[in-house]
Amino acid sequence: MTPTPRHVPVAIVGGGQAGLSVSYHLTQAGIEHLVFEARTAAHTWATQRWDTFCLVTPNWQCDLPGHPYDGPDPDGFMRKEEIVAYLAAFAAKVNPPIREGVTVRRAEPLAAGGFSVRTSDGDYTADEIVVASGGYHTPIIPRMAERLPSSVMQIHSNQYRNPGQLPEGDVLVVGSGQSGAQIAEDLHLAGRRVHLAVGDAPRCARFYRGRDVVTWLADMGYYEMSVDDHPLRDGVRDNTNHYVTGRDGGRDIDLRRFATEGMRLYGVLDGFEDGCLRFRDNLRSSLDQADRTYNGINAAIDKHIASRGIEAPAQAHYAPVWEPEAPVTSLALAGSGIAAIVWCIGFRPDFSWLDASVFNGAGRPKHSRGVTVQPGLSFIGLPWLHTWGSGRFGAVGRDAEHIARVIQKRLGADRFALRFAV
Template sequence: MTSTSRHVPVAIVGGGQAGLSVSYHLKQRGIEHLVFEKESAAHTWSTQRWDTFCLVTPNWQCDLPGHPYDGPDPHGFMKKDEIVAYLKGFVAKVNPPIREGVAVTRVERREDGLFSVRTSDGDYTASEVVVASGGYHTPIIPRMAEKLPGSVTQIHSNQYRNPAQLPAGAVLVVGSGQSGAQIAEDLHLAGRTVHLAVGDAPRCARFYRGRDVVTWLADMGYYEMTVDNHPLRDGVRDNTNHYVTGRDGGRDIDLRRFAREGMKLYGALDDYHDGTLRFRDNLKRSLDGADRTYNGINAAIDKYIAENDIQAPVQEPYTSVWEPGEPVTGLILAGSGITSIIWCIGFTPDFRWLDASVFNGAGSPKHKRGVTKEDGVYFIGLPWLHTWGSGRFGAVGRDAEFVAQAIQKRLGTERFALKFAV
């Protein structure tokens, strides 16, 4: 690092809602900082979502710092363009000191205790570094994809926009988490023949006993539960999100109903060999497990209603509307009509640019509500960083305030005047 390096007290890597929330709270404290964003502020919501994408949690849960949802439909679910507009409003309110189009390529500790921050636009030094780049960096596409014939179009869920972008023919959707289930529904509603390789994702009801399930769970304190108090502890961070949708005002996603309407369901996709797609014999177990979770959440709501003597309409437990027959563990691709595959099996994080002793053996950051044991290194915006809402609009602001307080304690506001010229 040369003597011409520019210094900033706090470097925030990532300009999504997490990084911008930290910027908001640092500005409140008069702490100089700079946000580095390799694309544009909050860009992923407009560039990596399909056309019919909408929130799966009610609008009232959108509570970014200084920018709560104040639209006309608090119990509705914002669509893609509405989410983008909401975030643009947040960016305007924060007015962050941000370098858009600047990628951070390396961060490491110097001998003098500062961090060297190498970017695509030159070198910086920083006293504190906030990692706000999220955990969804590299799309997961299995090696078996390399064996599939070139005539089959393959995309990842982050590339999917609408059914019209795919060639005519059937579509294989691999994975039934939130993205996979919603994309499968999008294709199904468009009249496409859909084959769905079902994973172990749980599901939940959209509405139960007269209210949105999210509203019940909020009243029950679920969203205030911290990772330390969760029965799974840190293991909850690896959980797959429940599939449900806010589309058309919100409804359940019931894969069994889709199957009854013609969607082809299989167990998890295991391999492609000798022209045949190989599936595990776990479809029934996966569907039954998802339904157990669904009914289990509803049973917890029943208990809460009874204990608090709440008047609410009675609703029966979910019962299966379709059962799988003899398991299909092999499907000859050439005769299936499948012309495209959408991989909906998630992402892997990539923190290789950060040289710091803050990772466990699996490459995941070790922290306490975003504060690591290495002085001056923080994380924000990761799933279950502290609570269920840490990676969402609902609670990322509170985590950002906690991180900003930790930074303030380390730096001391007396030494740093507020300077926002970039």
Template sequence: MSNTEAAQSAPAHYSVIVVGGGQAGLSVSHYLRQANIDHLVLEKHSVTHTWRTQRWDSFSLVTPNWQCALPGHPYQGADPHGFMKKDEIIAYLDAFIAKVDAPVLEGAAVTRVSRDAHGRYDVRSTRGDFTADQVVVASGGYHTPIVPRMAERLAPDIVQMQSSEYRNADALPPGAVLVVGSGQSGAQIAEDLHLAGRKVHLAVGEAPRCARFYRGRDVVDWLADMRYYDMPVTDHPLREGVRDNTNHYVTGRDGGRDIDLRRFALEGMELFGRLGDFRDGKLRFAANLRANLDDADDTYNRINASIDGFIAKHGIDAPPQARYEPLWQPASERTELDLQASGITSIVWCIGFTPDFAWLDAPVFNGRGYPAHLRGVTAVPGLYFVGLPWLHTWGSGRFSGVARDAQFIVDTICAERASAPDRESAACA
């Protein structure tokens, strides 16, 4: 093969390849453009695919619109303290996509990333192979839906779906519905079905909850003033352990409100403890419903108490509000439910996702498959992460904090490029 032929067959090279075309990857592209660094974004599906395909019809943000602060693209609508619905979120993202105008290759699932002996990255995808000096992984941390093995033993006429597949109550067959999990998705989907008039059975896990409004303001507004959203993970009492926490359940639906599972129980929803197994035609639940409800309320009241302390310390004039007291307590705990006798015809699994970085050949992962990093910077030169929950702050995986993380990563890339003798330091404008 001649030198010309070899050059023609060599993979295209970029200074930086970004894996993932969601809000995190596009935010990185925004700052790379500002720094005048050539790059390519590889997206498995289409940009911001998850927002378009893995949200139910009545979905709305649980954080107020003013927290939508993608780089160069703050929320500028007429309702900063409202909560955008699904179509409004997509419109917001479409405007961001047009503004960034990122160099994206869609339909390019990355199958392998490895680093050669010279420090260059080999990136293989379903739409071609590439090389890069640096790689930013922006594919998020929610990849593989969790469905327990017991699901395989259920009757085939039971419709089963994961939370990312749920759209609305009418898409499910007539009959009662079992929702498994009470995190943000589980609580909101249970509410959606309940409001649609469906009989809902909810397996309640250990998710905490928080108030929507407290002492005259959205709780998010209070926490922002208290600088909670600026706290780095290294200063959090749980340190990196906070990344394993389930999100607090609350909703932005209909202008925002609390989600109180006890109220749902008074209205006919049947609550159980954590789902443990299925055998002999019966679902088996742990006898921990009361404890899980009490723990969620303790978190609710503890957050409110911290706001009380902030108000008192700064002498803020805010209307008083009483401590939450339970509206309902389970008289007893049912630990078994006959699936057929209950009339349950469908199950929605809302117990989360696991990460899948099997395509990334790098010694950066812990025993649970999560990357070890400090603010997205790994111990492997030139390899970075962005968009993970609590990567740096509470907002790292959200519209509110991803810009700060993306800029930090691009600044770090620029610093590395400037210090590398074989790269042009002028590449970062």
């Protein structure tokens, strides 16, 4: 006889900071729920970050529900072990009804309303599902990787921990977003010879005119701008993050300066043919565009300072310290000295376990601040779900509060609050 599925009003899929934030607000509203986490709460910060990883936004922006940063360095940048401790303390405060080690294998709408939820630990039904598993699921490694010789070690950025795990020799880092630029720097500072295939990621200053750029942008209201008010609208969700670092108290990442110190820069890696790595002839334009963004952000800060009569030290705009010479579009792998490749070209979303007509052609959910057209289905923790901070510690709590209010209204949750009070 097939066991009757257990019913839970709200199923939260994912036990990271987003899922825990929703759990916090549902608990405040007295709404019964379960959090399903395939591994352990907030595990990715401990298991999928390199040893010297740190935040790129100041600690004061960490403001999870009921758990703002209260450490000794609000203008600093938490290191990996501090982030893990911060999240462990948050999980302890929330004390969520979490099922760790339980994978949601399939979820689909029921004809009578609500959802069927099949897990590795039995079947459930739910009135509401909140997908809090983020959007970074499947590491992207191009098909060309299959043709590379087995003598070259290949890992993805989520597997990189430190230079010592890689074999002796040169290292090719593919991609110059936040992970790629910071991993390239980590290797470079360790004395490794680095080859970096540069992408189209923009960059920004760490500090400008006496303050952290994030602090200036917060004062300018940038982090309160919703996706609906952004000039790019939904397109901003596809933007690559600016590269910068909070390492050693925070600094710019300047790929041109790395080049003067021996790092070899190339354009986008396009393929591998006849034993040669093939690169696009776009290194100069990529560096120039990154610098235009850098100086453009600083110019916006200048305008803000001038319009409000703020006293701030003058600072010149960035001028390039290195220019590429003749482009290198082909590099024989055998003679390059490259012993390892770190792929830093991102992730694909994988919501294949969820049967719902809410996804676009790229497999990303369509929603309005996380709420989809499928009754009872919401998402949280995605980049630019509502504002820039939606995928970060800064604003995910506000998104969680919004989702919880929508759920409370849909469930008529006064009945839950009454039952919990008895």
